[in-house]
Structure formats: C-alpha cells, structure tokens
Amino acid sequence: MNISNTLSKPLLACLPAYVRRKIIRGDLPDFQTDLDGVTFCRASSAEDYISCFRLLHDVYVEAGFIQPSTPPLRIIPHHSDLEAMVLMGCRTDDQGENMPIYTASLFPDNEQGLPMDTGFKRQVDVLRNQGRRLVEVGCLASHPLYRKGDKNIPMLGNRMILLHAMNTLQADDLVITVHPKYLKIYEDILLFEKIGQISSYAYVNNNPAVALRQDLHTWAQRLKKIYGKKPIEKNLHHFLFESGSICNDLPLGEEKKVVEKSYGYDMKHFVINSYLTDMQACLIPG
Structure with a gap:
C-alpha cells in the first residue's frame, strides 16, 4: 500500500475531516x-x-x-x-x-x-x-x-x-x-x-x-486511543512505543569528552x- 497515493486522491480533500482521517488511518500498511x-x-x-x-x-x-x-x-x-x-x-x-x-x-x-x-x-x-x-x-x-x-x-x-x-x-x-x-x-x-x-x-x-x-x-x-484496537501489524501505537527499541545513548550528564566521542x-x-x-x-x- 502506498500512503502517498491514498493521500493524493482528490476525493479526500472534499470529505469531512473525520471521514478523511478514518480512511487514511484504515489504509495504513503492515x-x-x-x-x-x-x-x-x-x-x-x-x-x-x-x-x-x-x-x-x-x-x-x-x-x-x-x-x-x-x-x-x-x-x-x-x-x-x-x-x-x-x-x-x-x-x-x-x-x-x-x-x-x-x-x-x-x-x-x-x-x-x-x-x-x-x-x-x-x-x-x-x-x-x-x-x-x-x-x-x-x-x-x-x-x-x-x-x-x-x-x-x-x-x-x-x-x-x-x-x-x-x-x-x-x-x-x-x-x-x-x-x-x-x-x-x-x-x-x-x-x-x-x-x-x-x-x-x-x-x-x-x-x-x-x-x-x-x-x-x-x-x-x-x-x-486511535490505534490501540487495531491488529498489531497496523497498530501505530504498538509499533512506535512497544515493538522494541534501539540502544539508549549516553545521558547528557556524562562528561563532555565522553559525550563528544559518543556523538x-x-x-x-x-x-x-x-x-x-x-x-x-x-x-x-x-
């Protein structure tokens, strides 16, 4: 599915906002x-x-x-x-x-x-x-x-x-x-x-x-609130906040020399x- 194609459909601009959002959010990829x-x-x-x-x-x-x-x-x-x-x-x-x-x-x-x-x-x-x-x-x-x-x-x-x-x-x-x-x-x-x-x-x-x-x-x-009840493969909340994470970086309180090396x-x-x-x-x- 191509989000850009969905958003570019002329009909979407004519629809009420809540209808447009429902269509767009329902057409998200896995x-x-x-x-x-x-x-x-x-x-x-x-x-x-x-x-x-x-x-x-x-x-x-x-x-x-x-x-x-x-x-x-x-x-x-x-x-x-x-x-x-x-x-x-x-x-x-x-x-x-x-x-x-x-x-x-x-x-x-x-x-x-x-x-x-x-x-x-x-x-x-x-x-x-x-x-x-x-x-x-x-x-x-x-x-x-x-x-x-x-x-x-x-x-x-x-x-x-x-x-x-x-x-x-x-x-x-x-x-x-x-x-x-x-x-x-x-x-x-x-x-x-x-x-x-x-x-x-x-x-x-x-x-x-x-x-x-x-x-x-x-x-x-x-x-x-919006995506929580969707299947996990289309749940944007789960994807961004619950599907794992990259390693945390050094906190900003580290000494400058260490931070410079880290960044x-x-x-x-x-x-x-x-x-x-x-x-x-x-x-x-x-």
Whole structure:
C-alpha cells in the first residue's frame, strides 16, 4: 500500500475531516520492525556524515528545496552543535557495502536556537516560555528508490527519531517544518499539531512551510486511543512505543569528552570543516 497515493486522491480533500482521517488511518500498511538488509543507527564516522549530507543534498535539489552546491553536501550551521545528531538508515548491497537510504537530524534547543527560528520564532517562543525542552527534526531525506511503497523505511525512521528524542535528548516536544503537501501524513496519521504556516520559507528556497509540534508526554496516549484496537501489524501505537527499541545513548550528564566521542562529534566537525574548506576553494579564482 502506498500512503502517498491514498493521500493524493482528490476525493479526500472534499470529505469531512473525520471521514478523511478514518480512511487514511484504515489504509495504513503492515508495520515491520525489521527489514532484511536494512539497519538504522546514528552517523558516527566521516563516511557516515558525508553519505548522509550527500543524500540530503541530492534529494533537496531534486525537490527544489535548495540549489546545487559544490561539494554536493547539505550542511546547516546547527549541525556543528555538540548535541546535534545525524541519524541514518542503510541498506547492505550485494558487495556488502552500506548504501544510505534515509537520514534525519535532531537539533536540541539551546542558546544557538533552532533552524526553524528563521521562520517560526514567535511560535517556538510560546513553547520555550512554558519551560519545555524542544528538539527540532530536520534535514529529512529518503532515497528515491525507497521513498514509495509501504513507507516502512520512513516509519522506522520515525521510531528511531522518537527513541532518541525521548531517551537521549530528554525532549518534551518534537518540532518540525514540512511542505504543505506532507501535512496530512503528520496531522492525520502521526497526530502532530500545526502551530504555524508561511507561504515562503527562505530555508528551503522560498517554498511554503508548515510548522508542527508533537507533545512527547501525551503522544503515546493519543496514539493508543486511535490505534490501540487495531491488529498489531497496523497498530501505530504498538509499533512506535512497544515493538522494541534501539540502544539508549549516553545521558547528557556524562562528561563532555565522553559525550563528544559518543556523538561522533570529532568526525562531524572534520566533515564540516572539510566542507567549508572546499567551499572557500571554489570561491577563489583558479
């Protein structure tokens, strides 16, 4: 089953919201917690970071979210933050090589702020003023060959994001900006709440964007209310919260040296610094 095909049916937009949601939620795929040859983890080596940033660049260029760059990597200033992490999904090919097919980044809120502050600072400040710890999900990309079909790749990515945000970063809320065409997936299926919308977002080449928020303290309860009585293979609550988990990372209270090693901090900065050096070289006449 292809969720995107279901959401794109013109009739859905004409139906009452409760009818549309019932159809969409009833047409979900069978969730799989393990896919042959596919692994999900945090990026930790220079090769990991380069492959994720290249995948992100290529997907965003294809979507019209950014202009092509040299070298072909999508790196944003917030990637340099100590707590920021890059997550990835890989498929092992016939030669035993890992090919990145999914990536997402998590950016905890701190004095540097969040990437979405460029377009939605007022909305984000409302949550900050409540004393909530925010983590932004950004830099999401799936390889074109694995973007269609039953959506198990992005759903497993969602589970990885949830576990890291809750267990490692101890977040109260996930926040994210998405293109309006993806809004129904986040609102109707994943139960995100819209907190803002703009028609032009400079961060993604002036495309429109919607800001969303997910309260991590109530998410499980709300998912269980909607999906709890469905068969286990279609139970999104069970899939995200009860179907097993990846290993927990080091808590934030560990000493800085240990945390830097855990998060691949040195490798990430090696890649970022190399990228900046290459960019500067491109600006110098040969």
